[in-house]
Amino acid sequence: MMNKISVGMNRDEFVLFYQPEYNLSTCEIIGVEALVRWISPDKGIVEPELFIPLAEKTSLIYELERIIISKALQQKLEWEQNGLEHIELSINLSSKSIESDNDFRIIEEIILSYKVNYKTIIFEITETTLIRNIDLAMERLDRLRSLGFRIALDDFGTGYSSLSHLIRLPIDIIKIDKSFIGSIPARNGETAITKSILTLARDLNCKVVAEGIEKEDQLEYLQKNSCEGGQGFLLCIPLPAEQVVEEMKKTCQYSRS
16 A cells, blocks of 8 residues: 555655635635545546555655645645735644654755745644644744744644643644534533634634534534634535636625625
8 A cells, every 4th residue: 555655655656635714703614624635547536535644654654745745835825926916725634744854855945946925725633633842833834823824723623632732732623523523412421622722712813714514504603603704515525726816706605685
């Protein structure tokens, strides 16, 4: 499998899809998250949960992440050249890349080679991946923020280090894990935690994005409790780049207006 991943990268078989993020008050698309897919000649579209964990066990994750970042920024540049500079772009960044001296330097070089609006780019760090050197992570994330980038804490609530990471790392956005959103609207512990996260985020001046919105009652609950952003199959599935602009032109049927 590792060899196939390596060959796939050399053959440019890894492509990006983009999942829209909506303002839950206006139901307008305010940004997209870049998601990698492997178009395998043998298996068709391979979902990331089947190859990302394998890549993370080896140095392949570094090369794959550079491919993702380069392709995402190239697409962002094209969108900006077509008058869509305001659209935010979220890109996942692994803890291994943050903690690698060589790879983080290369990522910085890639980023700086693209003349795009850095203030509309968000780097997402996965909350469930343990960051071993928190001080180093703080320093490197601060370097990205000094350029204008924002930092999002992904999958918030699923790991034991959630609050520690939130307090110590320079976080601008909290993304609530879909496991909590899936519990809405039942009156249970997960729903109570979701409401608490929304309150905590407001106190910390962090934006909140809900992941995995799949039902109308989930959306209604999040709107009622002033969750700012949301993603999920109810709103829109991940799309190829050429379809994102068309989706932006549509009026969302779930707007409260």
